[in-house]
Amino acid sequence: MTQAPHSLDSATGSSPVTSSSGAQELVFVSRLMMTDFRSYQQCHLNLACQQPLVVLTGDNGAGKTNVLEAVSYAAPGRGLRGANIADVGRIGGGPWSVALSLELKADDLVEPVKVGTGQDPVRAANDAGEDGQKQAQRRVVRIDGENKPNTSALGDRWSVSWLTPQMDRLFIEGPSSRRRFLDRLVLGLFPDHSRQVSAFERAMRDRNRLLSEQGLAADSAWLTALEARMAEHAVAVAVARLEFAGQIAGQIADAPASPFPKAELALDGWLENQLADGIQAVDAEAAYADRLANERALDARAGRTSTGVHKTDFIVTHSAKNMRADLCSTGEQKALLIGLILANARLQIALKGQAPLMLMDEVAAHLDSDRRAALFEELAALGSQCWLTGTDRSLFKSLMGKAEFFEVAHGVIQPCAV
Numbered sequence: 001m002t003q004a005p006h007s008l009d010s011a012t013g014s015s016p017v018t019s020s021s022g023a024q025e026l027v028f029v030s031r032l033m034m035t036d037f038r039s040y041q042q043c044h045l046n047l048a049c050q051q052p053l054v055v056l057t058g059d060n061g062a063g064k065t066n067v068l069e070a071v072s073y074a075a076p077g078r079g080l081r082g083a084n085i086a087d088v089g090r091i092g093g094g095p096w097s098v099a100l101s102l103e104l105k106a107d108d109l110v111e112p113v114k115v116g117t118g119q120d121p122v123r124a125a126n127d128a129g130e131d132g133q134k135q136a137q138r139r140v141v142r143i144d145g146e147n148k149p150n151t152s153a154l155g156d157r158w159s160v161s162w163l164t165p166q167m168d169r170l171f172i173e174g175p176s177s178r179r180r181f182l183d184r185l186v187l188g189l190f191p192d193h194s195r196q197v198s199a200f201e202r203a204m205r206d207r208n209r210l211l212s213e214q215g216l217a218a219d220s221a222w223l224t225a226l227e228a229r230m231a232e233h234a235v236a237v238a239v240a241r242l243e244f245a246g247q248i249a250g251q252i253a254d255a256p257a258s259p260f261p262k263a264e265l266a267l268d269g270w271l272e273n274q275l276a277d278g279i280q281a282v283d284a285e286a287a288y289a290d291r292l293a294n295e296r297a298l299d300a301r302a303g304r305t306s307t308g309v310h311k312t313d314f315i316v317t318h319s320a321k322n323m324r325a326d327l328c329s330t331g332e333q334k335a336l337l338i339g340l341i342l343a344n345a346r347l348q349i350a351l352k353g354q355a356p357l358m359l360m361d362e363v364a365a366h367l368d369s370d371r372r373a374a375l376f377e378e379l380a381a382l383g384s385q386c387w388l389t390g391t392d393r394s395l396f397k398s399l400m401g402k403a404e405f406f407e408v409a410h411g412v413i414q415p416c417a418v
């Protein structure tokens with residue numbers, strides 16, 4: 001297990017995206033348009049962008065989280081629900097789409113950016129094969145009218161961070177949930193990270209299929225090529241994870257005391273441990289490729305790859321109590337998780353000069369008054385826009401005059417008073 005270092009002086013050689021100017025850049029959504037998206041047939045929402053906080057209130061099932069999910073598609077990947085593209089559309093509707101008008105603000109300058117994304121209408125028209133199952137679909141992306149080859153372009157200029165009720169179980173679920181959470185955070189500093197993860201997983205699936213179908217009789221040269229590809233992308237993934245973990249550990253250590261406890265971070269993975277022990281990236285590639293070759297028989301019997309970055313765990317410890325997060329109380333786990341999200345936002349300000357766009361779904365309801373007040377204060381101080389949802393409007397009363405308020409009901413979003 002690798003304890004996260006407090007600097008970039010690790011065994012890795014890549015560097016995160018850094019700010020190109022001294023001014024902090026703020027990210028705002030000034031207009032959101034949803035078409036056949038979840039519960040919305042068509043909905044337009046205009047925002048004044050004078051305050052960093054946006055509050056959506058309404059009954060359970062009103063569609064508040066659907067709005068946050070739409071905004072989350074301003075980032076690479078599958079959105080805050082991790083849904084399949086074909087499952088996001090409104091039942092009985094056509095291909096879904098989301099359009100956002102962003103404002104990137106720095107000092108007195110405002111750069112408008114138009115983002116359009118959604119279901120590929122061509123593939124949507126042919127989304128069922130002969131067996132009636134939906135085929136995999138690609139999310140299309142346009143930025144300022146220009147088609148992009150994939151969603152990773154959405155991570156080049158801004159990032160989006162979120163916290164949802166489903167993430168409350170992060171520390172007590174299996175490693176895969178924590179690994180996805182870690183990789184989402186890494187993406188904020190390394191926009192290419194999701195491409196590296198996807199490329200590794202594709203090569204791994206091809207190798208698994210070959211070993212499953214042909215076993216050790218499979219073409220050795222083909223297996224060697226797949227293993228070399230896996231090793232190349234796996235090392236890139238491990239490098240980025242280590243770089244990020246070291247940077248955020250330093251950010252947490254240097255932060256003043258707050259109601260959100262400090263955390264110690266560690267990565268438990270074969271490749272991450274090799275790199276942290278000082279092995280060079282090129283040697284780590286060779287070592288991992290050799291290990292894959294030696295484990296062909298094992299993996300053929302198991303039907304899966306036994307070793308790799310797809311097995312890494314992200315371990316969080318409550319610093320003051322020296323207690324692993326999975327052993328902490330539910331309230332402490334929530335506070336640790338919020339602390340990590342806030343530390344990540346501060347880290348992006350420090351390294352990129354820009355805080356992420358923040359989406360906080362039903363977070364306020366499960367915090368005591370002191371932590372709730374502290375959260376609102378920290379979110380506002382970050383500068384970029386933050387969207388908050390809740391069923392109880394009174395929880396946000398302290399934000400009167402400091403936030404834009406909207407009521408969500410029956411597929412309609414309207415401005416409202418506190």
